[in-house]
Amino acid sequence: MIALLSTDSSRKISKKTKHVRSAGDWTTLILLITAALLVLFPLLVLTVNAFKTSADYNATGPLSLPEHFTVEGIVSFWTTTxxxxxxxxxxxxxxxxxxxxxxxxxxxxxxxxxxxxxxxxxxxxxxxxxxxxxxxxxxxxxxxxxxxxxxxxxxxxxxxxxxxxxxxxxxxxxxxxxxxxxxxxxxxxxxxxxxxxxxxxxxxxxxxxxxxxxxxxxxxxxxxxxxxxxxxxxxxxxxxxxxxxxxxxxxxxxxxxxxxxxxxxxxxxxxxxxxxxxxxxxxxxxxxxxxx
The missing domain is CATH 1.10.3720.10 (MetI-like)
Structure with a gap:
């Protein structure tokens, strides 16, 4: 019985220790998230500008959110090409x-x-x-x-x-x-x-x-x-x-x-x-x- 209890307790301790992240793990995770955001940033900018009007783009530039949502650019490319x-x-x-x-x-x-x-x-x-x-x-x-x-x-x-x-x-x-x-x-x-x-x-x-x-x-x-x-x-x-x-x-x-x-x-x-x-x-x- 004592052996079983000690085994169960050791399993619980090992499960708890498995979920503990070290400083190196958190640093790696933060670096990976930062790298993912840098990779996805051009796609995000592309998506935002795809749903802008020409007036919004000329007035606020490529990095701002669209003030007027439109799909005219998508429809134009879809039909003309x-x-x-x-x-x-x-x-x-x-x-x-x-x-x-x-x-x-x-x-x-x-x-x-x-x-x-x-x-x-x-x-x-x-x-x-x-x-x-x-x-x-x-x-x-x-x-x-x-x-x-x-x-x-x-x-x-x-x-x-x-x-x-x-x-x-x-x-x-x-x-x-x-x-x-x-x-x-x-x-x-x-x-x-x-x-x-x-x-x-x-x-x-x-x-x-x-x-x-x-x-x-x-x-x-x-x-x-x-x-x-x-x-x-x-x-x-x-x-x-x-x-x-x-x-x-x-x-x-x-x-x-x-x-x-x-x-x-x-x-x-x-x-x-x-x-x-x-x-x-x-x-x-x-x-x-x-x-x-």
Whole structure:
């Protein structure tokens, strides 16, 4: 009985001590909150100016609260740029690229990291060097190639280009991860009669899902924000993306600051929603990489 009472009391004491924060913990918490506010401050300013009238903006500047709430800037950007069409183009391109690039990255990395293809180190090095090449150097060769293929000014051209570009980075990252995959697990699966495809599907993929989820999120956001190559390849108004529509507004000298703020807010809302949806997967992937 005495032993049980002492055990219960020690548990209560340990629970109490766990909730006690030190001065270092409070300092870290305050610094993190301050950093979060600094990061969110531009978004807050953008949101405030998106719902201002032009008169309020000209009279009080960008840092004051709106005296008259309005959605004229959002409506103007929505109608003048055909926002639903631009949104669907960006969504289709980004989703297709993210899915296809992840699939290619997994297959390439499985062959290079686990399949032990001959000369895999040199192949990964070549992929890394190709990934470091600036997009400006790719414009003319890609333009000539897709013009001859009849895919110029199509969403398919952008999907193909960025699938290759993103999968190059994904292959470089995943191949290094798969290169350290425990060989004992792979040998046990092979002894049990599992084929290469079964090993990939039932052994490798379940363990690497967190990393793959991080790649999927990054590929989607990176493709959504791309501007240079889409600007050179998407000439038609019916195939352009949201960054191109936003750049068109910025090029107009008579564009009001409130309309530009509304356009910028609408352009980043989808990526913010996407991050919120996949936030748990993203944190799991980062944690898994840290633990590994």
């Amino acid at each position: 055909k926002f639903p069409l631009k949104f669907s183009n960006s969504l289709v391109i980004s989703l297709f690229v993210a899915v296809a690039a992840v699939i290619l990255s997994v297959l390439n990395s499985f062959a290079l990291g686990i399949g032990r293809v001959k000369g895999n180190t040199w192949i990964v090095l070549a992929i890394m060097l190709a990934n470091m090449m600036p997009q400006e150097a790719l414009l003319y060769p890609l333009y000539t190639m897709f013009k001859q293929m009849g895919l110029y000014n199509t969403r398919l051209a952008i999907i193909i280009i960025f699938t290759i570009i993103q999968s190059a980075y994904g292959t470089y990252l995943l191949s290094s991860v798969y290169g350290t995959f425990p060989q004992a697990i792979l040998e046990a699966a092979a002894i049990d009669g599992a084929s290469r495809w079964q090993i990939l599907r039932k052994v490798v993929l379940p363990i690497s899902w967190p990393t793959i989820s991080v790649l999927f999120v990054f590929f989607f956001v990176w493709t959504w924000n791309e501007y240079m190559i889409p600007m050179a390849f998407l000439m038609g108004d019916d195939v352009q993306t949201i960054p191109l529509a936003l750049a068109t507004l910025q090029g107009q000298r008579t564009m009001e600051a409130t309309t530009l703020a509304s356009a910028s807010l609408l352009s980043i809302i989808p990526t913010v929603i996407f991050f919120i949806i996949f936030q748990r997967k993203l944190s799991q992937g980062i944690t898994a990489g840290a633990v590994k």
